[in-house]
Amino acid sequence: xxxxxxCLGRYxxxxxxxxxxxxLDKVAFEIINARISGTGNFASKTKKELEIEQEIEELRERxxxxxxxxxxxxxxxxxxxxxxxxxxxxxxxxxxxxxFAADVIATPMTxxxxxxxxxxxxxEFLAANSGNRRxxxxxxxxxxxxxxxxxxxxxxxxxxxxxxxxxxxxxxxLTTNGALLTDDIIDFVNSEISNVVISIDGRKEVHxxxxxxxxxxxxGQGSYDIVVERAKELIKKRxxxxxxxxxxxxxxxxxxxxxxxxxxxxxxDFVSDVRWLYNEGFNNLSLEPVVLAxxxxxxxxxxxxxxCVDEYERLAEEMLRREKKxxxxxxxxxxxxxxxxxxxxxxxxxxxxxxxxYIAVDPMGDVYPCHQFVGQAEYRLxxxxxxxxxxxxxxxxxxxCKEYSTRGIASSALPPRNDALNQxxxxxxxxxxxxxxxxxxxxxxxxxxxxxxxxxxxxxxxxIKGIHKQSCKLMKKRIECGIALGAxxx
Amino acid sequence: MKHIKVIAEKPIKKGAETGCGECRxxxxxxxxxxxxxxNQSCEQITDYKINRVVGSKx
Numbered sequence: 001x002x003x004x005x006x007c008l009g010r011y012x013x014x015x016x017x018x019x020x021x022x023x024l025d026k027v028a029f030e031i032i033n034a035r036i037s038g039t040g041n042f043a044s045k046t047k048k049e050l051e052i053e054q055e056i057e058e059l060r061e062r063x064x065x066x067x068x069x070x071x072x073x074x075x076x077x078x079x080x081x082x083x084x085x086x087x088x089x090x091x092x093x094x095x096x097x098x099x100f101a102a103d104v105i106a107t108p109m110t111x112x113x114x115x116x117x118x119x120x121x122x123x124e125f126l127a128a129n130s131g132n133r134r135x136x137x138x139x140x141x142x143x144x145x146x147x148x149x150x151x152x153x154x155x156x157x158x159x160x161x162x163x164x165x166x167x168x169x170x171x172x173x174l175t176t177n178g179a180l181l182t183d184d185i186i187d188f189v190n191s192e193i194s195n196v197v198i199s200i201d202g203r204k205e206v207h208x209x210x211x212x213x214x215x216x217x218x219x220g221q222g223s224y225d226i227v228v229e230r231a232k233e234l235i236k237k238r239x240x241x242x243x244x245x246x247x248x249x250x251x252x253x254x255x256x257x258x259x260x261x262x263x264x265x266x267x268x269d270f271v272s273d274v275r276w277l278y279n280e281g282f283n284n285l286s287l288e289p290v291v292l293a294x295x296x297x298x299x300x301x302x303x304x305x306x307x308c309v310d311e312y313e314r315l316a317e318e319m320l321r322r323e324k325k326x327x328x329x330x331x332x333x334x335x336x337x338x339x340x341x342x343x344x345x346x347x348x349x350x351x352x353x354x355x356x357x358y359i360a361v362d363p364m365g366d367v368y369p370c371h372q373f374v375g376q377a378e379y380r381l382x383x384x385x386x387x388x389x390x391x392x393x394x395x396x397x398x399x400x401c402k403e404y405s406t407r408g409i410a411s412s413a414l415p416p417r418n419d420a421l422n423q424x425x426x427x428x429x430x431x432x433x434x435x436x437x438x439x440x441x442x443x444x445x446x447x448x449x450x451x452x453x454x455x456x457x458x459x460x461x462x463x464i465k466g467i468h469k470q471s472c473k474l475m476k477k478r479i480e481c482g483i484a485l486g487a488x489x490x
Numbered sequence: 491m492k493h494i495k496v497i498a499e500k501p502i503k504k505g506a507e508t509g510c511g512e513c514r515x516x517x518x519x520x521x522x523x524x525x526x527x528x529n530q531s532c533e534q535i536t537d538y539k540i541n542r543v544v545g546s547k548x
Binding site for chain 2: 012013017018019020021022023024025027028048051052055056058059062063064067070075078080082083085100133134135137139171173175195197258260262284286288289290291333334335336337338339340341342343344345346347348351352353354357358370371372447448449450452453456471474475478479482486487490
């Protein structure tokens with residue numbers, strides 16, 4: 001399968017099955033398009049057309065075009081979990097108009113915060129059920145995770161202990177609204193958290209219209225000023241740390257961060273928000289389309305999507321202009337495509353791994369396929385608090401303790417085994433891939449989106465094997481921009 | 491070639507040596523709502539380079 005496209009005033013060809021990318025001149029673009037559509041006139045050829053025909057033949061000989069459809073082996077999940085979203089708090093100090101967790105934030109206060117003991121057990125559960133995976137990922141999420149720092153600190157401490165006892169490596173991510181980043185917390189985060197995601201939507205008025213503070217003194221006020229001031233402080237210290245670690249060319253020393261914003265129907269001109277954030281001094285940016293049910297005041301309308309597609313093109317143009325000036329780097333998460341490498345075929349087919357490799361744990365220990373499913377009872381996979389193991393009190397749990405002790409992870413508080421979760425449901429999730437979506441198997445973008453987000457598909461009523469059409473259109477444009485920018489860089 | 495410039499040659503790795511499951515879970519990076527798998531990196535390659543250059547497990 002071949003896909004041709006024009007982006008940034010240039011012409012490109014993608015060989016879908018191999019991932020090979022070519023840049024074309026206009027005539028080559030037209031000839032290849034004519035071949036794809038079967039409308040080419042092959043009777044008489046100019047010298048230039050003959051040259052292009054020869055070059056196309058060379059590409060074919062090198063296996064760079066017309067790659068045959070891949071025969072995908074049926075993937076079998078080995079039972080290992082490698083990533084966990086730890087919702088340590090379902091309280092929040094902000095009230096945001098588009099929050100997908102708004103329903104669970106209403107949980108009674110007594111159940112809003114995860115106990116440090118449960119946070120520790122969640123880490124142990126992940127380590128004990130991670131099979132031969134070495135890199136384990138934990139994202140502190142919520143609500144606002146900084147409202148429960150005791151649980152965050154306890155989880156990190158236990159993770160570091162496990163690293164010393166085994167060959168496991170924990171990578172912690174913190175997703176925060178940033179307003180509660182005290183100097184003390186910043187020092188902890190920069191020391192222990194490998195990736196920090198701070199939510200800022202862009203222009204001050206855009207951010208403040210949606211992301212408002214809660215509280216007696218400042219209820220309803222926009223959070224922009226405090227969040228930006230705190231984010232700058234964190235990144236200033238993080239950059240200083242990075243300077244000291246320049247020898248680590250893979251940037252693996254707790255130096256990653258992203259300013260992550262959400263755009264809605266109110267700011268489909270989001271290039272202005274990217275520009276604004278860049279001018280505030282932030283280099284690593286991600287701006288996401290809001291995903292809300294139809295009818296919500298902030299939901300993107302179908303009529304917004306074409307404008308958003310054009311806006312991505314404008315953003316790519318702006319990034320190209322900045323790159324030429326090379327004054328300061330601007331990274332946009334969704335344009336960051338590694339044309340020379342990237343994930344393997346297996347990863348590209350299965351995407352996020354929600355429900356089997358990736359799980360979300362709420363403050364009471366309930367487990368869901370991912371952070372977006374939290375609170376949806378029909379998708380609950382089980383509970384890791386219910387099966388806390390107390391051998392001395394419950395003799396029927398002794399077997400699980402014994403099994404656990406053979407895994408080489410010493411613990412005084414033994415976690416439950418993987419069968420605390422509904423294995424049948426997890427196996428079902430492990431079978432979901434883009435191969436189950438006929439529309440996706442025929443799509444040129446399939447190896448970049450992996451079939452899309454299951455939670456988004458459920459939210460829009462398409463079902464777990466369905467497609468969120470708006471996201472699909474936006475994804476395709478982002479991929480084209482990412483490929484074009486990557487190609488021009490070369 | 492005058493009219494066609496090759497930018498990337500067969501980057502999608504396939505076969506028995508792939509699918510180790512070590513790559514970063516896509517929603518742990520920055521998105522949380524719009525999964526993109528094609529912009530992740532391969533952990534097998536990173537791991538090799540880190541061990542070779544830095545000589546550390548992290």
